[in-house]
Amino acid sequence: MKSKLMLICVMIVLVCAIVPLFVASSSGGETKEFYIKARQYAYEPAKITVNKGDEVHIKLASLDVIHGFFLEGYDIDAQIEPGVQGFKLRHPSEGREFADVNEIVFTAVHPGKFRFRCSHTCGTMHPFMQGEMIVNPNYPFLAGVGGAVGMLISAMVAMFVSGRKDKNLR
Amino acid sequence: MNNPQQDSTDVTRKTLPPDGKVNNAKFKINLFVLFPWFKKICKWRSIQFLLVFPTMVIFLFFLYAGLFGSRVGNRNIIVIFVWILWWFLLITFMVPFASRVWCFVCPFPFFGEWFQRGALIKVRVGKMLGLRNKMFGLNKRWPKFLTNIWLQNILFLAMCTFSAMFLTRPVVSVLILGGLFVAATFLSMIYRQRAFCMYVCPVSGFQGLYAMTSMIELRATDKEVCRKTCKTKNCLTGSEEGWACPWFQYMGKMERNNYCGLCMECVKSCPNDNISLNVRPFCGDTLIKGYDEAWKSFIMLALAMVYSVTLLGPFGTIKDWANVAETGNWKGFSIYAGIIWFTALVGIPFVWYLASRLGRFLSGTNEVSTKDIFIRYSYMLVPLGLLAWIAFSFPLIMINGSYIISIISDPLGWGWDLVGTAHVPWKPIFSQYTAHVQIPLLLLGLYFAIKRGYDISLTLYQNKSRAARSLIPVVVVCTAMILAFLKLFTG
Numbered sequence: 001m002k003s004k005l006m007l008i009c010v011m012i013v014l015v016c017a018i019v020p021l022f023v024a025s026s027s028g029g030e031t032k033e034f035y036i037k038a039r040q041y042a043y044e045p046a047k048i049t050v051n052k053g054d055e056v057h058i059k060l061a062s063l064d065v066i067h068g069f070f071l072e073g074y075d076i077d078a079q080i081e082p083g084v085q086g087f088k089l090r091h092p093s094e095g096r097e098f099a100d101v102n103e104i105v106f107t108a109v110h111p112g113k114f115r116f117r118c119s120h121t122c123g124t125m126h127p128f129m130q131g132e133m134i135v136n137p138n139y140p141f142l143a144g145v146g147g148a149v150g151m152l153i154s155a156m157v158a159m160f161v162s163g164r165k166d167k168n169l170r
Numbered sequence: 171m172n173n174p175q176q177d178s179t180d181v182t183r184k185t186l187p188p189d190g191k192v193n194n195a196k197f198k199i200n201l202f203v204l205f206p207w208f209k210k211i212c213k214w215r216s217i218q219f220l221l222v223f224p225t226m227v228i229f230l231f232f233l234y235a236g237l238f239g240s241r242v243g244n245r246n247i248i249v250i251f252v253w254i255l256w257w258f259l260l261i262t263f264m265v266p267f268a269s270r271v272w273c274f275v276c277p278f279p280f281f282g283e284w285f286q287r288g289a290l291i292k293v294r295v296g297k298m299l300g301l302r303n304k305m306f307g308l309n310k311r312w313p314k315f316l317t318n319i320w321l322q323n324i325l326f327l328a329m330c331t332f333s334a335m336f337l338t339r340p341v342v343s344v345l346i347l348g349g350l351f352v353a354a355t356f357l358s359m360i361y362r363q364r365a366f367c368m369y370v371c372p373v374s375g376f377q378g379l380y381a382m383t384s385m386i387e388l389r390a391t392d393k394e395v396c397r398k399t400c401k402t403k404n405c406l407t408g409s410e411e412g413w414a415c416p417w418f419q420y421m422g423k424m425e426r427n428n429y430c431g432l433c434m435e436c437v438k439s440c441p442n443d444n445i446s447l448n449v450r451p452f453c454g455d456t457l458i459k460g461y462d463e464a465w466k467s468f469i470m471l472a473l474a475m476v477y478s479v480t481l482l483g484p485f486g487t488i489k490d491w492a493n494v495a496e497t498g499n500w501k502g503f504s505i506y507a508g509i510i511w512f513t514a515l516v517g518i519p520f521v522w523y524l525a526s527r528l529g530r531f532l533s534g535t536n537e538v539s540t541k542d543i544f545i546r547y548s549y550m551l552v553p554l555g556l557l558a559w560i561a562f563s564f565p566l567i568m569i570n571g572s573y574i575i576s577i578i579s580d581p582l583g584w585g586w587d588l589v590g591t592a593h594v595p596w597k598p599i600f601s602q603y604t605a606h607v608q609i610p611l612l613l614l615g616l617y618f619a620i621k622r623g624y625d626i627s628l629t630l631y632q633n634k635s636r637a638a639r640s641l642i643p644v645v646v647v648c649t650a651m652i653l654a655f656l657k658l659f660t661g
Contacts, residue, residue: 039486041486041489041490041493042484042485042486042487042489042490043484043486044486046484046485046486047484070598072598072601072602073601073602092597110602112602112605112660113605113660113661114602115484115601117569117598119596121242121244121245123496124242124243124338124339124493124495124496125334125338125489125493125496126243126244126338127243127244127338127569127570128334128338128480128481128482128489129489130482130483130484131484132484134661138660138661140605140606140609140660141605141656141657141660141661143609144605144609144612144613144656144660145653145656145661147609147613148612148613148616148649148652148653148656149649149653151613151616151617151620151649152645152646152649155620155624155645156642156645158624159624159634159637159638159641159642160638162634162638163633163634163635163636163637163638163639164635165634166633166634166635
């Protein structure tokens with residue numbers, strides 16, 4: 001009985017975690033443009049949202065000192081100087097030098113939350129300077145929320161069953 | 171109110187489970203039996219000194235680096251090694267897997283304990299204060315009204331309010347760590363044994379709470395031997411083999427990890443060879459004894475949230491508020507500090523109180539007081555908070571880990587290249603997968619919170635149905651907290 005109940009609880013959690021992944025949808029394929037300004041120790045806008053499959057264009061500018069723009073998961077690292085049109089861009093995995101560009105262009109192929117963070121020491125709070133790019137559907141988040149809600153439901157089920165069993169024994 | 175000094179001798183009846191069971195572990199493996207050589211090492215008098223001394227030297231070097239090295243945090247070893255590497259190792263590995271093992275090697279009490287004992291290795295025999303060891307210093311008793319962890323709670327909260335400063339500025343790190351070091355030494359000259367570690371050290375406070383989850387415990391092998399056979403109680407009073415427990419613990423009644431610093435003096439002094447170092451399941455101790463410990467769990471959870479928002483979030487305004495030393499925005503800092511203190515001391519406890527009251531109502535009986543529900547169920551926030559902290563700490567190491575490699579070659583930021591790694595560029599390590607690490611950790615925290623909460627409810631109520639109903643509101647609160655963390659980390 002105990003192992004059967006355990007199995008049911010695990011199934012509830014798994015179903016709750018997986019179902020949102022099938023239900024969630026987003027219409028990608030559009031072109032999204034963003035103009036991100038960097039300052040000590042934040043980006044403006046701090047959060048950008050796109051859909052999977054969107055072509056993302058990002059222009060960068062610095063309002064104070066030299067900042068970096070490292071977008072995790074997308075092999076993008078830029079260096080932004082204040083008062084300069086355009087910025088420098090490289091792809092770390094290719095190990096090449098920075099090249100002067102006017103915008104970053106890439107396709108949002110990986111769903112989830114990706115942080116862009118400063119990669120050039122810019123002051124005391126530099127290690128914590130970051131922004132967020134959400135690529136919908138945000139599968140990891142949906143699975144996490146589903147899992148937590150599933151755990152709540154299975155806890156209720158387990159407690160209810162165990163309470164009823166106790167009542168019957170009495 | 172909880173008194174850690176009497177942790178092993180005074181389990182208050184009010185919060186004790188009906189069956190007296192405060193330890194949840196179903197199976198245990200005694201490492202001393204499995205690895206007799208390890209027991210020999212623990213009994214070896216020099217072992218602690220041999221481990222603490224290098225830690226002490228490294229710590230003094232960190233202080234030097236903080237004072238005279240680069241002012242840029244990520245180019246100074248004190249910031250990278252203490253707040254990123256040490257913190258990560260402490261919260262992710264040491265506490266959950268090895269309890270308070272850090273206290274065994276902690277350099278803070280090094281000089282104070284040396285002064286008290288007048289020896290680094292050997293044991294001094296004598297008669298004083300009911301002990302069989304001779305100790306130097308004033309040896310005063312710690313004030314009774316402070317024999318709890320409230321001071322640690324407040325000090326930790328105060329310290330963390332200024333975290334944006336000490337996490338980024340080497341000199342501020344020196345002030346904090348050096349201040350604690352001086353305080354530990356000074357208090358050891360006045361008060362008995364490790365009063366600083368027991369009642370003052372902010373790191374000790376949360377380590378004690380989260381050590382309840384640890385998969386390691388030091389316990390009497392057979393408590394009956396302690397109670398009936400042992401007349402000398404060497405663990406508490408000392409002997410020529412070992413010092414009296416610096417943490418004031420009597421092994422015959424010690425049931426929790428909270429106030430055991432794993433110094434191994436009891437292993438050395440026990441005349442009956444009755445001490446075990448057990449491996450046990452996660453979350454073995456489940457008894458929260460008083461409001462001070464309950465509030466510690468609230469404070470730790472609130473700080474995990476605040477840190478996640480401030481340090482891992484994209485919110486520039488909040489960073490500006492926290493970074494008052496640079497921005498000079500005292501109004502913003504006041505709001506920031508106010509939010510931290512209010513959330514930790516009032517907000518979360520109030521929500522918990524409401525959930526406890528509702529739980530009592532749903533249980534349909536008055537057999538358990540709201541106070542007992544409030545305190546006992548607050549244990550659920552221990553695994554939940556610990557796992558949230560681990561989830562918070564993983565990105566720190568994944569993002570800033572490469573600084574560790576470069577700092578090894580240039581610890582003071584002076585342009586050295588000692589082992590040829592000074593110019594290793596900053597590169598996050600699989601940081602795009604942080605969510606994939608954080609989500610299972612948070613869900614694991616929720617699982618243990620609910621599981622242990624249910625176990626606790628069964629010790630409070632005779633009837634399973636009532637036990638379950640009393641638990642529903644706090645389980646909902648725990649789930650809401652995990653959802654909030656999920657939103658912060660991955661949403």
